[in-house]
Amino acid sequence: MADIYFCGSIRGGRQDAELYARVIKMLGEYGQVLTEHVGHKEIGEKGDDMDEREIHDRNMKWLDQAEFVVAEVSQPSLGVGYEIGQAVNMEKRILCLFRESCGRSLSCMIRGLHNDQSVVVKDYKEADLPAILKEFFSEANNGVEASQPCV
Numbered sequence: 001m002a003d004i005y006f007c008g009s010i011r012g013g014r015q016d017a018e019l020y021a022r023v024i025k026m027l028g029e030y031g032q033v034l035t036e037h038v039g040h041k042e043i044g045e046k047g048d049d050m051d052e053r054e055i056h057d058r059n060m061k062w063l064d065q066a067e068f069v070v071a072e073v074s075q076p077s078l079g080v081g082y083e084i085g086q087a088v089n090m091e092k093r094i095l096c097l098f099r100e101s102c103g104r105s106l107s108c109m110i111r112g113l114h115n116d117q118s119v120v121v122k123d124y125k126e127a128d129l130p131a132i133l134k135e136f137f138s139e140a141n142n143g144v145e146a147s148q149p150c151v
């Protein structure tokens with residue numbers, strides 16, 4: 001079973017935590033989500049009750065281990081942006097999900113990563129998620145290479 005690293009805002013704001021939990025549940029169909037805690041209601045804006053260095057090192061290990069990275073990027077978060085940048089350097093297959101209805105503009109530094117192969121950036125409505133995930137993971141399983149240039 002593939003390992004999936006899910007990214008969602010924690011200190012950037014927990015407004016979308018319930019949505020993250022629903023995305024994580026859907027991702028369960030495609031693999032094991034290493035960062036399930038990102039969708040836990042009990043995790044507030046303070047984050048995990050752990051030393052910050054330990055959180056960073058644990059997460060970087062998980063990111064390295066993961067085959068896929070799925071990031072919900074509607075709520076701006078420094079940590080999520082950092083994780084995506086690291087994942088690009090690690091040549092992971094990455095799906096960034098931006099909710100059209102959130103009223104913000106997605107950073108060019110994320111939207112500009114889209115290459116429709118190793119990095120997919122999608123504007124979405126929640127009802128579209130099952131189809132978007134199905135397409136992302138089936139293309140991945142059809143052997144699209146992870147290390148495509150991001151241009």
Ligand SMILES: O=c1[nH]c(=O)n([C@H]2C[C@H](O)[C@@H](COP(=O)(O)O)O2)cc1CO
Pocket residue numbers: 006007008009010011012013035038046047048049055059077078079080083
């Ligand atoms: O307590 C934490 N636990 C944790 O796993 N993270 C990771 C996972 C999330 O995808 C991302 C959220 O970053 P931020 O807290 O800057 O919004 O960082 C972040 C924190 C707090 O910064």
